[in-house]
Amino acid sequence: MVCKINPSLNYIITEIKSKIDILTVVEESNLHLRKRGRNYMGLCPFHSEKTASFSVNPQKNIFKCFGCGVSGDQINLYAQLHGMDNGQAVYQLLQRIGLRGDKLTKQQKIVISKRQEDQKLEKKFEQEYKHLFDYLCNLRNFTKAKAKKHKEMGQVEQDYLLIRYYHEKAYQEYLLDALLAGLLEEIDFDQQIDIFEIAMGVVDNWKNLLKKQKLKGFENVELTSF
Known part of the structure; x- marks a missing residue:
């Protein structure tokens, strides 16, 4: 049957x-x-x-x-x-x-509606989570490419963005590792939320910084494996 x-x-x-x-x-x-x-x-x-x-x-x-x-x-x-x-x-x-x-029943229909909404929110969270990871990867690629353009150490030392990034480099690497662990489901959902909120604050700060420096488009830098 x-x-x-x-x-x-x-x-x-x-x-x-x-x-x-x-x-x-x-x-x-x-x-x-x-x-x-x-x-x-x-x-x-x-x-x-x-x-x-x-x-x-x-x-x-x-x-x-x-x-x-x-x-x-x-x-x-x-x-x-x-x-x-x-x-x-x-x-x-x-x-x-x-x-x-x-x-x-009416109650079951309410449950269905709530679950559908939860699924939409979960999908949006996954997309935003992946966006943060991609942004930080591209930011790292951007700073590497920027550093290579300077022929002398003095030019690097005068580049505010590079100095700012390299002061944060260890923390940036930690965030990338933590975000990757979330993408691979190696940490639980509560931990993913925590790292998401931290990374979102870092990304927002860099977006504002780059906007003030009138630098745009680095998000399109090709990603590489590390």
């Missing part, structure tokens, strides 16, 4: 994922996984292998086999382990958590 779900599918799936994590799906199956660092590893149930290449990440609620390439979330895993499509899996799982797929 394939369940026909209304446009509120996003709400239903989010509810399922919040109440049934991927380790619950694993524990209810015949999978035998061992913890390795943050992940769990074991033999893939979807193809024959002798070396464990099937990985489950409980923090992100995702799985991936590095042998056959199959991957997904807890709903995908449930569906494949039980030989059904995702629609059938959603139908079975929503019944387990006591949800109906045909009609939502």
Whole structure:
């Protein structure tokens, strides 16, 4: 039986994922996984292998086999382990958590609206976070290129922008490392917010400084790897 779900599918799936994590799906199956660092590893149930290449990440609620390439979330895993499509899996799982797929209450609609707004804010935050990282990378490239144009040390010493940047260089490097850790999800969301606010203050100061110096367009300097 394939369940026909209304446009509120996003709400239903989010509810399922919040109440049934991927380790619950694993524990209810015949999978035998061992913890390795943050992940769990074991033999893939979807193809024959002798070396464990099937990985489950409980923090992100995702799985991936590095042998056959199959991957997904807890709903995908449930569906494949039980030989059904995702629609059938959603139908079975929503019944387990006591949800109906045909009609939502007023309160559930309010929750959907709030989640959609939260998702928009999260996407905007990610874009602004990436912008700060790119800006500071370009600022570093800009100052390097500027320093190379000076033929004598005396010219460097008289360049206010260069002196200002090199006085802050260690802190700039710290900010770039911290922002990169956030982009790689190596720090939690609260830490990302903290570093975002700090970096935003630094970037605003430099934007004002460059505006006073009537320097524009360095944001377009090509990024390089460091």
